[in-house]
Amino acid sequence: MTSIDQSILTLILLVPLAGAVLVALLPDRFKLPNWITLTTTLITFLLTLHLPAHFASGQTGFQFEQNVPWIESPAIFYHVGVDGLSLWLVVLVGLLAPIGVVASWNTIQTRRKVFYSLFLVQQTAMVGVFVSLDLMLYYGFWELSLVPMAILIAMYGRKEGPRAALKFFLFTFIPSAPLLVAILWLYAKTHTFNFADLQYQTASGVLPASALFWVALAFLSAFAVKVPIFPLHGWLADTYNEAPVALAMIVAGKLGLYSMFRFHVGLFPAQARAIAPLLIALAVIGVLYGACLALVQRDFWRLMAFAALSHLSLIVLAIYGLTFLGWAGGVYQILSHGVVDGALFLLLGALELRYATSVINSYGGLAAKLPRTTSYFVIAALAMIGLPMLSGFIGEFLILSSTFAGVSRPWAIAAAVAVILGAAYMLWLVQRLFYGPESALATSKPSADLRFGELAILTPLVVLMLVMGLAPNLWLNTIRTGVHPPEDIRSLQIKQNSSAQPAVTATQPTSEAQR
């Protein structure tokens, strides 16, 4: 392990921050903020690529760890590390950032310094959530990730920016109050914020079960709103409607889903097991609800919002199915969804830039005028539907088959119906936007097809969709090491009774607790 491995995560966190400061200080001439942000995000992306390149595969537990005391009392540490679960999420954020910058190149014209510096701060906050192994540090980044998003939605919202931003912020912020109390309570009982130590403590039975129920519920409610899970999805449609494309791409779903994996199922396995039936039900309802409502939306941003609800609920189904295959599929689906959703956002943003409307009925027959846009859109739509050989298939198939085999047949069948509905609304969207008779709008506004810049960001995404669909093991191998098989949970609970006490230190890989 070279010395850079120790501090690579800190670098990934600090480079965007440094970029943000630079953007804020230098004047807004010659598109300087754009170039600085692009350079910063590209550098960060290259740094994130170091992680999978040097990840020791087959080894469970956290790698690239760095653990430095930050505050003495209460004892908060700057403790970061990645494992198979978070590794690719960090790379995904690293990938989507420069893409977002290029997407905003010409669309953001005013107050560019503010936009780009907040964009970079947002990136740091998101990476921080994925790599934090100290509960307070995690909470800090989790809250911080709300701020740039809210401000930028207010600044660049299409019609009702502040209202959507306020909704977005409050929906997520208010449930994080019980989360903080729960974290403080855990600290009062265990005197540690360290993830590995807390994992051991909650599994070992020293904490009263009745209190743990509420604590786990507090954690879950904060994450459930962020994903979102039905019925807490009220903020999603407005946010997708108003947010600038670059930000909407980044924010959807990943933080909440990762937190569920790591800090709910990971920290409170017994409570997760107890509440799993409810969440499976909510997830399947969400999958169907989102898909059905996506069918009847008239505005394509709102359609994307409900489609996202549907897809993210499928991943929640995977998480609370509590099967190894389901988890691997769920994480893979998060990655695929990030890529596919990102591409769709870019394409829809490009359409809106050209035709200044997001109402689906005003479009029609664009395939003749915008052939490249159409092809890319069709590929992305097919990936979203889950066509085999594209990235969406792998995760979807793993989730559905593991649910069918390991969890519950009726729920799996219900969720599979949603796949059909998914094809329905996506293909119908494609048809209404690009095929059929040419609409008045399409004829009146002559618009250019995808330009170089847009192609430059879309092509890697589409290629990625293809590669992820054909060679999933490139990613699944590392994901599998990060996602503990459910047997480990049972063995952790068995450990309560045994007297063998593994020494748990801050840097101990969590897998050792089960050996």
Add this chain to the structure above:
Amino acid sequence: MTPVHDIYRILPEVILTLTGVVVMLIDATLPPAWPRRSLGWVAAMGTTAALWASLWQLSLPEGAGFFSTVETSAFTVFFHVLICGIVLVALLLSLDTLPENTHHQGEFYALIVFGAVGMCLLTSAVELLVVFIALEISSISTYILAGWRKHTGRGPEAAIKYFLLGSFATAFLLYGIALIFGATGTTQIYQVAALAPAAQNQTLVLAGLALMLVGILFKVSAAPFHVWTPDVYEGAPSPVVALLSTAPKAAAFALLLRVVYEMLPNLRSIWAPLLWIVAVLSMTVGNLAALRQQNVKRMLAYSAIAHAGYLLAAFAGIGEIGIAAAAFYIAAYAAMNVGIFAVITLVAGYDEQLSLIDDYRGLIYRSPMLGSLLIFFLISLIGIPFTGGFFGKFYSFTAAVGGGAIWLAIIGLLNSGLAAAYYLRLALVAAQRPSEDQKIVAPKPAVGAAVIAALFLAAAATLVLGIIPGATLDAAQSAAHTLQAPPQSALPPGPLQFPQ
């Protein structure tokens, strides 16, 4: 142990008094036509000197002076530094934002400095009558300062209300002191601490405590004694509110810490539930009433009431943990509050041409620096991590949870979530694109070196407290330690005398 000359115990106060006198003398001798800005600089320099003197006092052995009426310890130094810092920032702010033709500018600066004398003395007084005197010194100067905008309707109204209600509350305080004296025969805090548990008439002690708390809770604008806050904050000039919402509150909280943790710690089972109720009431009333406020200063006044509630939650903490948490929160709250009122002064102008939330629309487009600072301070007030406001709330509620008051923490943090609604509303309006037909006649912000220094100090303090709170926390903890274990030399010599 070489005895320390008593004057060193009140060195900062002496420096501040001299500064104030010098300012008034120069003001009297200067020709009326000359600008008075330089007096502000004199006052600022004097305050800086007092700040250094406070830090120097750390080198003195802990103890009391002047017949055990004032003491120096880590606790007093912490608050002295805090109060002098706040006063400095307020002075720098006033320097640039007070219009040239403001009346009696020299006296303005002198009053601020004299007020600082009272506040500093309040934190180091260990004798109840000196406490009263110091409280009056600080209050009277703030009463006058509140009414500085003489020619408006709201200014004198604010001053009269503040004066009358403040005197009413101080009367309660004085009566409480009298009752304590009746019960224990002494007004020296350490002696009271020693004698009160054994006093014959416990009811008298309780009544005295109750009345003293009424007076102190008024000063910190805790519910149900908060009714003066919105009107006074709205009427007073914004630089004065920057001072008013932070420094006297800090001094009053220091006094509260002393009274409950040092003077009557054995009555914890009695005052702790009361403070719990007051905390919940303050948070809830402050936050709910702020939700519909359209006037920015009134909204921030309610927010000050709510923050008093969060601060009082720290008092549920046991012993040193509670004191340290409260001290840290006061520092963080002072930094962000003085910052946000500084920004408001710059945006709205001394004459407050822009007072409504809607007037702030598109601030970040008009003036990115001010807009970003406004949003930054609002975020700190909400309690987002990596700002001072978050750690303040964090320590406060950690202390509460450690002391067993879980429900207080839950209510407090839910209130925090609720509060985000109105802070964020202002922040988002400031971030919003200005509408095409908007005609905002924005006053030209008077941005000079002094104001930039003031804003920088406030913002830097908020950031530092959010990212590297360690140093301040250590200072707060040593402050807490000295409060819990008052120095032996502070106890008055000789056997304790009972009244016959």
Add this chain to the structure above:
Amino acid sequence: MLVPLVILGILSVCGGWIGIERFSAYLAPVAAAHRPMPAGNPFLEFILTIVAVLVALEGWLIADKYYRRKPERPAQVAAALPNGYKLLLNKYYVDEIYGAIIVKPLLAFSKYVLGGVDLLLAGIAWLLAGIASMTGMILQRWQSGNLRSYAAWLAAGAAAVLLFLLLTGSPHAWSLPFFHSETIFKVSHITVIQNGQAGH
């Protein structure tokens, strides 16, 4: 459109030779769920292949007869059986049946029922916000601006504090249990803090 068709054409001829093993390796992650099927009868496979080819050939022959050699025959057959022709032309009306039974009800259900649910959820959020807001407006009435009422509130507050402290500190048994610190503080015993010591 030409390029995809060419690719499909080539694949349709040689796609079968690509082999099944590579595909099952591709689906390896789910291999655990895959039970190896018993191999079928190769003779049956051959017969079925021949039958499939013959059917395709027959279709070609029919199309050749009706559309190339005797182009007027299709119209005559259609005229002879108008209803049957219409049925076949409209693909047994499957699309229409499907639309009426499945698509339209689904769309109506989604729009009205689920849309209604969505509105309900939004309404709940709006209601909660409204309650907070209304309470705020009520509390604002406290600030009447009237100095004497402020002083009265101050005095009332002072009286309440005095009463509370005296009741809490009172050793009498009739003081309400709420005022005991245990109910809100959940500490097992009263903390007594001596100078310099904090007890737990």
